[in-house]
Amino acid sequence: MLSTDTDILTAAESWRRDGRAVALATVIETWGSAPRPVGSHLVVDGDGNFLGSVSGGCVEGAVVTESLEAIADGRPRVIEFGVADETAWRVGLSCGGRIRVLIERID
């Protein structure tokens, strides 16, 4: 609850220092019962390896795909997801939530 996404940002820095391409995704807005709070991070490398969570598992795949595009073109982007589809329901996530995620490359 009270701690920040400490390890994610540390990982982002060390991955970048190791020469890996890195993007950072951050939940910037939520509506309804979104599973992860505003400020949650996910870090992605150029091979699609990731650490952290922006939705508890529901939209991570899409975030990773967008992150790879951000790594390729260097443009930050904001993506909105509804966390209310059938997949979300099946994996037991709260229904009716929506989240906005900022995705940016670490230069």
Next chain:
Amino acid sequence: MRRDILQALNVERAARRAAILVTDVADGTQRLVREGEIAADSLAEPLARHLAAGRSGLIAVEGRQTFLTVQVPPVRLVVIGAVHISQALAPMAEALDLAVTVIDPRTAFASPERFPGIDLVAQWPDAAFSDTVPPLDAYCALAALTHDPKIDDPALAAALEAGCFYVGALGSRKTHAARVVRLTEAGFSPERIGRIRAPIGLPISAATPAEIAVAILAEIVAVRRQGPPS
């Protein structure tokens, strides 16, 4: 994000200092505002408000959506007294992502069997703070639960001096009145002593150790998230 900004953010966190990353959502430009720089910043008011609540969030700056990534050091809970309430409190606090340390010089109480997996220090609080336990700071909560002034008082004094965001002490109003007298004699001002929450915990008529632990943790969350009462 520029790599130097990420590095600076991580430097602040490693030093247990708060910082806020200010991001223009539309174009991705960013700057880092360290805790000590907030008062002089053009966004001082919203930055201070978000920092006090420990909450990241969106604000509008001249019509532009701006995201504040609030980074506060991980909150620590220092529990004085390896007592029955602490046995319930420590694992619950860990479930809230609080880094818990239990301090009690009485080795019969501070035994690993009673506190499996919990950071346990069998020293007097004064000795512990100058030795094994990292110094108290504004991102620490301290709960004094021994009922023994010899153990509780030095820890409460240390917590008040360090500006811990939460300082709570177990005991009846009568016990607390005696404590106030002792701390006054030790040179603490009424304002500082007034920061001690006693009786400890939100008033939910808690009866069992686990219920008292819930009351204490709920109070810690309330103080952390709502800020001090105005």
